[in-house]
Amino acid sequence: MIETINGKTRTCGLIGNPVEHTLSPVIHNYLASACGHNLVYVPFHVEQDVFGAVRGGFALNILGMNVTVPYKKEVMQYLVQVDENAERIGAVNTLVRIEDGYKGYNTDYLGLKRTLEMENIRLGHETVVLLGAGGAANAAAYLCAQCGAKELYILNRTAKRAQQLADHVQSYFPDTAVQALKMEEYNELPDRQLVVLQATSVGLHPHIDEAVIEDAAFYKKVKQGVDIIYNPEETKFMKLVRAQGGRAVNGLQMLLYQAVTAYELWNGVTIDEEICQRVLKLLQKEFSHE
Numbered sequence: 001m002i003e004t005i006n007g008k009t010r011t012c013g014l015i016g017n018p019v020e021h022t023l024s025p026v027i028h029n030y031l032a033s034a035c036g037h038n039l040v041y042v043p044f045h046v047e048q049d050v051f052g053a054v055r056g057g058f059a060l061n062i063l064g065m066n067v068t069v070p071y072k073k074e075v076m077q078y079l080v081q082v083d084e085n086a087e088r089i090g091a092v093n094t095l096v097r098i099e100d101g102y103k104g105y106n107t108d109y110l111g112l113k114r115t116l117e118m119e120n121i122r123l124g125h126e127t128v129v130l131l132g133a134g135g136a137a138n139a140a141a142y143l144c145a146q147c148g149a150k151e152l153y154i155l156n157r158t159a160k161r162a163q164q165l166a167d168h169v170q171s172y173f174p175d176t177a178v179q180a181l182k183m184e185e186y187n188e189l190p191d192r193q194l195v196v197l198q199a200t201s202v203g204l205h206p207h208i209d210e211a212v213i214e215d216a217a218f219y220k221k222v223k224q225g226v227d228i229i230y231n232p233e234e235t236k237f238m239k240l241v242r243a244q245g246g247r248a249v250n251g252l253q254m255l256l257y258q259a260v261t262a263y264e265l266w267n268g269v270t271i272d273e274e275i276c277q278r279v280l281k282l283l284q285k286e287f288s289h290e
């Protein structure tokens with residue numbers, strides 16, 4: 001948190017419903033302090049008037065906003081510009097103030113991209129399996145195909161949703177073979193080493209003993225597993241990957257890098273990796289208090 005709020009302090013914030021459990025203020029206020037920026041970040045609980053929130057934010061000279069559930073799609077119609085990747089993903093979580101309104105970005109996608117780079121997980125020419133077809137999975141599916149995955153299998157409890165996402169991604173990236181399966185059809189996956197992205201909400205605290213697939217035969221093929229969940233720190237999915245010798249990563253870095261990327265867009269700066277690592281430690285500490 002910056003030491004003094006004065007007449008020159010800039011404001012950023014988060015709009016959503018609910019926003020009470022967000023960690024974004026912790027991250028952004030730490031970044032502001034670490035970078036020496038005169039900036040504060042606050043949560044805005046928006047009951048339902050998203051248009052009013054965006055218009056009001058602009059009128060109040062708010063520098064940037066994050067957008068969380070349930071407004072990531074709805075907000076798009078109130079923006080003066082939308083970044084091409086966010087447009088194709090169909091969701092915006094970051095608004096950057098420009099001359100006559102806000103431009104929308106999807107830093108969930110950018111945060112996952114940076115996490116994979118940091119963890120040296122390459123999707124190019126790989127067989128990638130995406131578990132889930134909800135909001136979080138949309139950005140992940142798009143990224144997988146954009147990174148040049150050879151094949152992308154989208155598995156979801158509701159087959160129709162998986163098919164819709166597969167068709168959508170396939171339309172942009174003809175070179176990746178995108179296929180939809182029902183979750184229980186995981187035994188139809190090819191007998192190859194897999195990179196798996198877990199993008200369902202199964203396993204999230206307090207349901208820490210649940211994973212969307214439990215069968216060891218599946219996990220034998222998983223060389224790398226990324227869970228978008230960060231609470232608990234080690235999910236059941238991650239345990240199952242590790243039990244068969246695979247490498248597993250949780251979603252905490254995604255949370256970190258989606259925020260860092262938003263902060264960079266608002267302030268036109270690049271945050272040092274050393275500062276990112278300090279924020280990561282801070283986040284880990286937040287969870288150890290729970």
Ligand code: ATR
Nearest residue numbers: 132133134135136137156157158161199200201202
């Ligand atoms: P988010 O924005 O976090 O992705 P979401 O859009 O509600 O949230 O998506 C949640 C994802 O978790 C979906 O893929 C959902 O599957 P359905 O499309 O079939 O609903 C998946 N999911 C949630 N609970 C599940 C459960 N008990 N078993 C299997 N999948 C589940």
